[in-house]
Amino acid sequence: MDLSKVNNEEKLKLCRWYFKAGFFCLPFVWLINSIWFFKYAFLRPEYDEQKSIRKLVIWSAIGALVWAIAVASWVTTYQTHRVAWGEFGDWISVVTPTGSA
Amino acid sequence: MPDHYSPDDVCPNRNQGYCDSNQPWNPDGNSFLIKDWPFPVFLVQDDDYLKNITDCYKNFNTPVDSTQLSKPLCTLLLKSHMFAAVNSEVCTRRMVQQMVSIVKFCDPLGSENIVYPMISHNDTKEKKLIAVIARMDSTTLFDGLAPGAMSAVSGSATLMVLAEILNDLRPVIKAHDMFRGLTFILLNGESFDFIGSQRIVYDMEQGTFMTQNNKITLADIGMIIELSQLGPGKTFFVHRTADTYAADFANSLIVLSKNTTVEFKLSSMQPNQLPPVSINTFLGANSNISGIVVTNYDKSFTNRYYNGLFDNDTNLPVNVPGSQFENKLPPKGSTQSNLASAATIIARSIANAITKNEAIPYDIKLSRYVESVNEVLQCYLVSRKCKLFEKLYPMIASGAKGPEVLSLYVGIPTSVSHITRATWKVLAYLGSDSETSSSENCTALCSKDSELQCFWVKEETGEGKCVMSSARLLTAVSPAFEIEGYNWSSKQYSTWTESVWADTSVRMFVQGDHTKELVVMLSGLFTFFVSLASVYFINKNYESLFASMLIRMENC
Numbered sequence: 001m002d003l004s005k006v007n008n009e010e011k012l013k014l015c016r017w018y019f020k021a022g023f024f025c026l027p028f029v030w031l032i033n034s035i036w037f038f039k040y041a042f043l044r045p046e047y048d049e050q051k052s053i054r055k056l057v058i059w060s061a062i063g064a065l066v067w068a069i070a071v072a073s074w075v076t077t078y079q080t081h082r083v084a085w086g087e088f089g090d091w092i093s094v095v096t097p098t099g100s101a
Numbered sequence: 102m103p104d105h106y107s108p109d110d111v112c113p114n115r116n117q118g119y120c121d122s123n124q125p126w127n128p129d130g131n132s133f134l135i136k137d138w139p140f141p142v143f144l145v146q147d148d149d150y151l152k153n154i155t156d157c158y159k160n161f162n163t164p165v166d167s168t169q170l171s172k173p174l175c176t177l178l179l180k181s182h183m184f185a186a187v188n189s190e191v192c193t194r195r196m197v198q199q200m201v202s203i204v205k206f207c208d209p210l211g212s213e214n215i216v217y218p219m220i221s222h223n224d225t226k227e228k229k230l231i232a233v234i235a236r237m238d239s240t241t242l243f244d245g246l247a248p249g250a251m252s253a254v255s256g257s258a259t260l261m262v263l264a265e266i267l268n269d270l271r272p273v274i275k276a277h278d279m280f281r282g283l284t285f286i287l288l289n290g291e292s293f294d295f296i297g298s299q300r301i302v303y304d305m306e307q308g309t310f311m312t313q314n315n316k317i318t319l320a321d322i323g324m325i326i327e328l329s330q331l332g333p334g335k336t337f338f339v340h341r342t343a344d345t346y347a348a349d350f351a352n353s354l355i356v357l358s359k360n361t362t363v364e365f366k367l368s369s370m371q372p373n374q375l376p377p378v379s380i381n382t383f384l385g386a387n388s389n390i391s392g393i394v395v396t397n398y399d400k401s402f403t404n405r406y407y408n409g410l411f412d413n414d415t416n417l418p419v420n421v422p423g424s425q426f427e428n429k430l431p432p433k434g435s436t437q438s439n440l441a442s443a444a445t446i447i448a449r450s451i452a453n454a455i456t457k458n459e460a461i462p463y464d465i466k467l468s469r470y471v472e473s474v475n476e477v478l479q480c481y482l483v484s485r486k487c488k489l490f491e492k493l494y495p496m497i498a499s500g501a502k503g504p505e506v507l508s509l510y511v512g513i514p515t516s517v518s519h520i521t522r523a524t525w526k527v528l529a530y531l532g533s534d535s536e537t538s539s540s541e542n543c544t545a546l547c548s549k550d551s552e553l554q555c556f557w558v559k560e561e562t563g564e565g566k567c568v569m570s571s572a573r574l575l576t577a578v579s580p581a582f583e584i585e586g587y588n589w590s591s592k593q594y595s596t597w598t599e600s601v602w603a604d605t606s607v608r609m610f611v612q613g614d615h616t617k618e619l620v621v622m623l624s625g626l627f628t629f630f631v632s633l634a635s636v637y638f639i640n641k642n643y644e645s646l647f648a649s650m651l652i653r654m655e656n657c
Contacts, residue, residue, distance in 0.1 A: 083187060087194065096195050098184035098206065 003040065011040055012049040019056045027067030034061035102415070105405035108133035108242050113407065114294050116592060118381035119374045124400060126377050127407050133242055134408070141181035143607055144243045144410070154609060161611060171614055178608040185600035190589040192598060193582075207598040208513040211578030212238070214297045215287040215525045216311065217532060218571055219267060220274075220455065222282030222321050229323030230282040231451060234298070235260040236291035236329070236379055237524055239509040241410045247510040250417040250482050251404045254509070255397075256328040257287055257524065258477040259440045262470050263328070264532030266448040270463050277456045281323055287528065289521060289577040290511040291379050292408060294595035296579045298382035303580035303594070306386065311573070312552060322383065324350065324391040324454070326447065329378045330404055331397050333417050333436035335363045337443050340394040342384065343372035347391040353450045354395075362433060363442040368399050395447065413506065414482040421475065430468055431475050440478075441470040473531060480527070482506065492558055493530055494523035513599055514578050525574050530558060533570035543567035 003011060015037050022030035034057050041054040082089040090096065111130040112120035120126055145151050154177065161175035185192035185207040192207035215237075222230045235256035239249020248254075264285050267274075290296025304310040305319045324346060331337065339354055341347040351367060358365040375381060380392045397403055406412040414420070421431045431437035445465050453459050480487040484505045490498035497507065497519050507520045538546060540557040546567050547555035554573065558566045581587045581594040589596060613621075639646065 083191075086191075090191070090195050096204070096206075098186070098204065099182055100186050 003036070008047050008049045011037070012052055015053050015056045019060050022060060022063055027064050027071075030060040030067070031064040033057065034064060102411055105129040106409045106411055107131065107402075107405070107407040109292075109408040110135055113377045114291075115377070116294055117385060118377050120377060127402050129402070129405050130407065134240065141179040141605070142242060143179055143181070143605075144246070145607075157609060157611075171616060173614050173617075174612050176610055176612040178606075178610070180607070181602065181605040183600035183602050185598065189596045189598040192600070205601050207600050208515060209578055209582040210290055210293050210511050210595075210597045210599055211296055211300075211514040211576070211582075212289040212511045212518040213521050213525075213574040214289050214301060214577040215285075215521070215528055216301075216573050216575055217264060217285040217528055218282070218311065218315060218317070219264065219271070219285060219532070220279065220281075220283040221315055222317070223315070225279045225282050225455075227280045227323065228282075228321070229280075230284050230317065230321050231454060232284045232286055232322055232325045233260060233263060233447075233451070234286045234288060234325055234327050234379055236289075236297070237287045237509065237521070238289050238292050238297075238511045239412065240292045240408050240511070243410060244510075245504065245508050246410055247408075247508040248410070248413040248482065248506050249408065249509040250412050250414060251330050251332070251397075251406070252292075252408050252412050254478065254481045255331040255417055255440065258474060258481065259328050259331055259444050260285060260287060261477055261524075261528050261531050262441060262473045263444045263448055263451075264528060265473055266444055266465065266470055267451060268532045268534070270448065270452055270465070273461065273463060274452055274455055277458055277461060279455050280457050281455050282321075283451065283455060284317070285528065285532065285572075287524060288379050289518075290579075290595070290597075293511065293597040295379055295382045296511065296595045296597070297577040298379040299579060299594050300577050301575075302382055302386045303583075304575070311575075315552060315571075319383070319387040319390075322387070322390050324393065325380050325383055326350075326393045326395065326451070327378050327380045328447075329376065329394055329396050330402065330407075331395065331443060332440050334397060334403075335434070335439050335442075336397065337363060337365045338368045338396050338399045339365055340368040340370060340375050340396065341372055342375070342390075342392040344391050347393055348372070350391070350393055350450060350454060353453060354393075354446060357446045357449050361442055361446065363439055363446070365395075365443075365446065366399075368396075370400060395443070417478075417482065419475070419478045419482050431471055437475040437478060438467075438471050441467060441474045444470060444474070477527060477531075480523075481509075488561075489527055489530075490523055492560070493526040494519070497523055511577075514576070522574070525572060526556065526568075529554075529556070529570035529572040530568050533568055533572065535566045535568045537564060538567040539565055 006014070015033060018029055018033040022033065037053055037057050041050065041057040044050065082093065107127055107129040109127055109130045110132050111125035111127050112122065113127055113130070145154065157175040161173060162169065184204070189207065195206050222228050236253055237257040239247045239253040241247050267283065286301065288297035288301070291298060301310060302319065305317060308316065308318065311317050339351040341351045354365045355367065375392060375394055376396060378394055380394055383390055384392055404412065404416070406416050417436055419436055421429055421435070445467060448465070449463060452461070452463060476487070476489050480489050485507050486498050486505070509520060512518050536546060538557070543555050543557040546569060547553045552571045553569045554571070555567055555569050558568055560566055579595040579597070581589070581596045587594070
């Protein structure tokens with residue numbers, strides 16, 4: 001969809017819809033939302049819906065960031081502690097790499 | 102050949118038995134087998150390959166100095182990725198728990214033991230057994246290469262011929278009162294913390310050892326005689342437990358060896374300070390058993406290549422001068438002659454122990470057994486294309502592929518160990534009775550006695566023989582893998598496993614020097630950025646660049 005061909009009201013609707021969708025554990029939707037509407041939230045001359053879009057973009061970005069931090073820290077912990085966790089570590093693993101540790 | 106090389110521990114199988122670290126059994130041991138190697142190790146035996154590698158090294162890599170930084174270098178890429186990680190407990194557990202894809206990480210080591218009850222203890226007055234045992238497996242660092250000439254074959258070959266001698270004496274023995282039964286056991290996986298003997302002891306404790314009609318428990322065993330690392334010399338040392346029965350038996354060996362070509366001596370170690378051999382497993386479970394270990398060493402191994410790749414027919418020489426052209430008997434003083442002589446002496450002592458009557462005359466023709474020892478040793482040490490294997494197990498004798506000398510590595514239970522099966526047939530063939538028959542009638546001969554297993558052999562003369570033997574193959578996998586919820590840290594049983602691997606390879610190539618690599622890298626980067634910039638430029642200015650084209654397209 002080409003956002004430049006959509007009117008502002010439609011844009012806000014779309015942005016809000018993406019923001020809500022992100023709550024279903026879909027951080028990539030938030031990420032896309034924040035990038036996609038970034039131009040219309042901050043760079044375009046002011047229009048009626050811009051304030052709302054800006055708010056949605058900021059919160060989408062924050063949500064995506066929190067997710068990224070959470071996932072990154074889990075992955076780091078899992079990869080570095082998988083062997084030390086022993087039986088539990090193997091139990092939560094879906095694919096165990098072959099070879100050393 | 103180095104003058105010593107043993108990749109095993111200085112105290113082999115040190116978790117069991119006696120070993121003084123100041124005066125260990127295997128002083129040449131460098132423990133390569135039990136080290137964690139962080140890189141692959143390959144053995145190159147092909148002379149052409151070796152020459153290629155050394156030539157490549159000499160041409161590109163020498164001299165070894167700073168000039169190496171600026172010239173192309175000969176490189177070997179060794180690939181040997183092992184799937185298993187951490188330890189046996191972890192790799193076994195992971196195998197069970199894989200959810201999505203089924204990946205096997207490791208297999209328990211194991212194969213089959215061979216048990217041959219020659220005289221049942223139920224037929225004797227004391228209802229006790231004499232068990233003659235020897236181990237038949239060896240190992241080295243390398244796959245498919247475990248000759249174990251002195252480490253394993255010297256003992257197992259002597260045991261097979263000992264079974265032949267005692268089977269020949271059996272009619273005479275049976276004519277007298279018998280006090281003790283007799284069983285022969287060839288153990289597998291002993292190089293890896295006594296897998297075979299631990300399994301036998303476990304099965305005995307569970308009451309599932311041998312057949313329903315001929316159960317053997319630990320309490321049935323009176324004495325164990327172990328043959329471990331014998332020859333090539335004429336001196337044999339007797340190690341024993343501290344009881345009088347063992348002392349008497351050791352003494353009878355020494356007395357009987359007088360005025361023969363070989364010499365039996367009492368070990369200078371204290372009684373009960375037994376070598377690192379399988380008997381320790383049985384004594385650990387029942388200390389009332391009398392134990393005798395016959396070896397070629399006193400306080401430490403005379404074998405300088407214990408469980409090593411050089412433990413071959415040079416270490417235990419079996420060459421018979423002129424044997425390729427005529428059926429010549431190995432001369433007096435040869436390995437074969439010494440082992441056969443020792444076997445006759447042990448056979449006499451065992452016969453005396455069974456009958457408790459030293460006056461019985463036995464007619465033992467040594468030359469016959471020297472020939473047997475020779476035939477067996479040729480098969481295991483010189484070539485699998487030998488008379489016995491051709492007759493009994495043509496599959497391993499006839500195949501063109503594979504090494505001449507078969508590996509005695511225990512392997513994993515899911516793949517049949519042909520050398521073990523062949524050994525079972527050799528023991529049965531040498532040590533049991535046979536009847537002339539056609540191959541069709543052979544199975545019928547066995548149907549009347551469930552204890553017997555029959556197989557048909559075609560002799561060189563063309564005559565067919567049906568071998569009827571009570572020798573059996575029994576699973577030799579550590580009890581640790583049988584017991585549910587086994588406590589891995591208990592160290593009670595052997596837990597050795599073998600990693601799964603996909604492929605191994607060695608690749609040799611010449612690696613470019615650093616300047617050349619840098620040039621390639623930089624020109625790549627240059628091309629990348631130039632194309633990036635031009636694409637951006639074209640994209641930005643396409644309207645003016647392709648103006649004429651665009652107009653034409655709009656027109657149509």
